[in-house]
Amino acid sequence: MKTAVVTGASSGIGYAVCEALIKRDYFVIGVGRNEQKCLAARNEIIENHPGAQIDFITADLLSQREVLRSAKEILKILDRTSDGALYALINNAGCVRGCYTTTEEGYEQQFALNHLAGFLLTHELFPNLVKGKGRILFTSSNSHKMTKMNWSDLMFQKRYNPLFAYKQSKLCNLLTVYWLNAKYGASGIRAYGIDPGLVRTDIGNKDAGVLIDLFWSLRKAKGADPSVPAAAYLKLLESAPPLGELYHGCDKPHRYSREVNEKNAGRLFELSERLCGITGGWGI
Amino acid sequence: MKVLITGAAGGLGRALAVECALRGYDLFLTDVNEGGLLSIKRGLLRRFPVKVMIKSCDLTSERETGELFQFADRNGWTFDMLMNVAGIDFEGGFLERSSYNILKIVRLNIEATLSVTHKALARRNGSSKRFYLVFVSSLASMYPMPLKAVYAASKRFLLSLAYALGQELKSRNVSVLALCPGGLPTTPDALAGIQAQGFWGKLTTNRLETVARRTIEKALRGRRVYIPGVVNALLSFFGRLIPETAVAKFLYGRWSKAQKLRFREQAGGAC
Numbered sequence: 001m002k003t004a005v006v007t008g009a010s011s012g013i014g015y016a017v018c019e020a021l022i023k024r025d026y027f028v029i030g031v032g033r034n035e036q037k038c039l040a041a042r043n044e045i046i047e048n049h050p051g052a053q054i055d056f057i058t059a060d061l062l063s064q065r066e067v068l069r070s071a072k073e074i075l076k077i078l079d080r081t082s083d084g085a086l087y088a089l090i091n092n093a094g095c096v097r098g099c100y101t102t103t104e105e106g107y108e109q110q111f112a113l114n115h116l117a118g119f120l121l122t123h124e125l126f127p128n129l130v131k132g133k134g135r136i137l138f139t140s141s142n143s144h145k146m147t148k149m150n151w152s153d154l155m156f157q158k159r160y161n162p163l164f165a166y167k168q169s170k171l172c173n174l175l176t177v178y179w180l181n182a183k184y185g186a187s188g189i190r191a192y193g194i195d196p197g198l199v200r201t202d203i204g205n206k207d208a209g210v211l212i213d214l215f216w217s218l219r220k221a222k223g224a225d226p227s228v229p230a231a232a233y234l235k236l237l238e239s240a241p242p243l244g245e246l247y248h249g250c251d252k253p254h255r256y257s258r259e260v261n262e263k264n265a266g267r268l269f270e271l272s273e274r275l276c277g278i279t280g281g282w283g284i
Numbered sequence: 285m286k287v288l289i290t291g292a293a294g295g296l297g298r299a300l301a302v303e304c305a306l307r308g309y310d311l312f313l314t315d316v317n318e319g320g321l322l323s324i325k326r327g328l329l330r331r332f333p334v335k336v337m338i339k340s341c342d343l344t345s346e347r348e349t350g351e352l353f354q355f356a357d358r359n360g361w362t363f364d365m366l367m368n369v370a371g372i373d374f375e376g377g378f379l380e381r382s383s384y385n386i387l388k389i390v391r392l393n394i395e396a397t398l399s400v401t402h403k404a405l406a407r408r409n410g411s412s413k414r415f416y417l418v419f420v421s422s423l424a425s426m427y428p429m430p431l432k433a434v435y436a437a438s439k440r441f442l443l444s445l446a447y448a449l450g451q452e453l454k455s456r457n458v459s460v461l462a463l464c465p466g467g468l469p470t471t472p473d474a475l476a477g478i479q480a481q482g483f484w485g486k487l488t489t490n491r492l493e494t495v496a497r498r499t500i501e502k503a504l505r506g507r508r509v510y511i512p513g514v515v516n517a518l519l520s521f522f523g524r525l526i527p528e529t530a531v532a533k534f535l536y537g538r539w540s541k542a543q544k545l546r547f548r549e550q551a552g553g554a555c
């Protein structure tokens with residue numbers, strides 16, 4: 001039985017991915033921020049899929065302390081169940097913010113959750129992924145296009161632009177994917193970015209501000225059911241499509257924006273290591 | 285520049301700390317939340333080449349506040365700027381709150397602020413080097429606020445104190461700024477509070493990044509008060525023209541609606 005870790009598993013796309021994985025007999029470790037919601041999600045999955053193997057960990061991934069704690073708990077489970085091997089890490093937890101808000105570390109929240117949390121969790125579980133010849137999936141978005149890395153003010157401290165901060169965080173996902181494949185592909189891991197398309201979830205209605213709340217309520221009505229993108233995640237786990245493309249539904253993959261290049265990827269990787277306090281390399 | 289910030293693990297304190305570090309200032313940060321202090325210190329040191337020292341302290345304890353300053357002394361800190369950010373409010377009307385909580389507002393927002401300010405200023409030992417003092421008051425300081433009566437009064441205390449001390453200490457080269465922000469989207473709690481006020485909440489909310497940057501700019505320029513946002517400036521102007529009883533009546537209507545909404549929903553967020 002293969003093991004998969006899914007962040008942001010308590011609702012939306014993450015929840016649908018958990019269900020899809022359970023149907024294929026994966027052992028799933030879900031991560032969510034709210035204990036009640038995690039419990040409810042777990043119960044619902046077990047009710048709908050008797051015999052499902054699923055654990056939930058509650059952690060607020062905006063805080064790096066919590067990312068590290070959740071990694072420790074995951075490691076404990078892996079040691080017990082799969083001799084440490086991890087086949088899939090799905091970095092999916094994400095948020096939308098309408099205004100400049102910071103984490104405990106003083107980092108801007110969209111950058112911290114959508115990018116750094118997944119980056120740090122990947123680092124913490126990397127030896128396990130190598131051991132499991134694993135796949136690392138990032139829920140990115142086609143909206144990473146038409147934007148650049150705002151290198152001079154990555155956290156949009158001068159004047160916050162919610163849309164560009166979001167787009168940039170999704171560009172960061174693809175830069176991470178690029179660098180992981182380029183630098184560590186030889187170790188047997190494969191990293192992919194996914195564009196779920198427009199999906200009917202509540203992401204824009206959670207702490208995003210009155211305007212985005214209103215806008216998203218109208219927009220999401222046109223979105224697909226979360227089970228639609230969930231199929232793409234499974235495809236990426238069960239086959240080995242070429243790297244370097246942004247996968248979307250079951251259609252032809254999108255191309256990356258030109259901003260996804262070696263120079264940006266290397267720069268972001270180094271910076272992210274610093275922002276996450278990673279000093280000892282990637283343990284391989 | 286060496287800066288002391290109280291309440292540095294909270295939303296506004298953190299944003300001010302980041303803004304100071306961006307300018308290359310060394311920081312001495314305090315808060316009751318020790319874990320939060322460790323995190324913000326880590327985050328700052330990873331981004332900026334500045335010195336950061338932290339010490340957790342419950343400022344409502346005079347003993348702990350004394351120890352805080354002894355710790356700073358031992359480590360050779362003499363401050364050029366003090367930002368009094370630590371402050372609290374408790375939701376609910378006067379009779380719905382415990383008297384312990386009501387007094388705690390006064391102990392932290394007023395007594396602790398006075399104690400920290402006095403200790404910081406006394407340590408200048410008559411030096412004529414410029415010193416910048418910042419009090420975080422609030423838009424709430426501009427009016428009597430039913431259902432937030434004690435909080436608003438404590439913030440008015442700080443505003444009045446800032447005006448008076450600004451004059452009194454001018455000759456000693458101390459400049460005093462009172463920051464009077466409307467809503468700041470910092471904690472999920474603050475977000476929910478803003479959301480519950482609906483239109484008014486949206487209108488009086490300030491951008492955190494702008495407030496943090498301008499507060500420091502204004503302090504450096506020796507300004508006395510900073511009321512962020514045009515709407516807030518207008519509100520505070522008209523607040524002074526209209527009789528206090530009328531303002532209180534209007535605000536009572538607005539807050540009782542907002543609080544009812546808030547306690548009914550207890551969820552959601554806004555900016």
Ligand SMILES: NC(=O)c1ccc[n+]([C@@H]2O[C@H](COP(=O)([O-])OP(=O)(O)OC[C@H]3O[C@@H](n4cnc5c(N)ncnc54)[C@H](OP(=O)(O)O)[C@@H]3O)[C@@H](O)[C@H]2O)c1
Nearest residue numbers: 008010011012013033060061062093094141198199201203
């Ligand atoms: N929906 C779309 O159209 C769309 C399009 C492109 C990309 N995406 C991306 O898809 C991903 C999933 O979004 P979604 O649409 O499925 O939204 P969602 O339903 O809001 O799911 C987000 C998940 O992340 C969790 N989460 C939020 N903050 C967290 C934190 N601080 N710590 C840990 N977990 C946290 C949420 O927990 P709770 O259940 O407690 O809220 C939820 O499980 C995001 O990365 C998003 O950027 C979505």
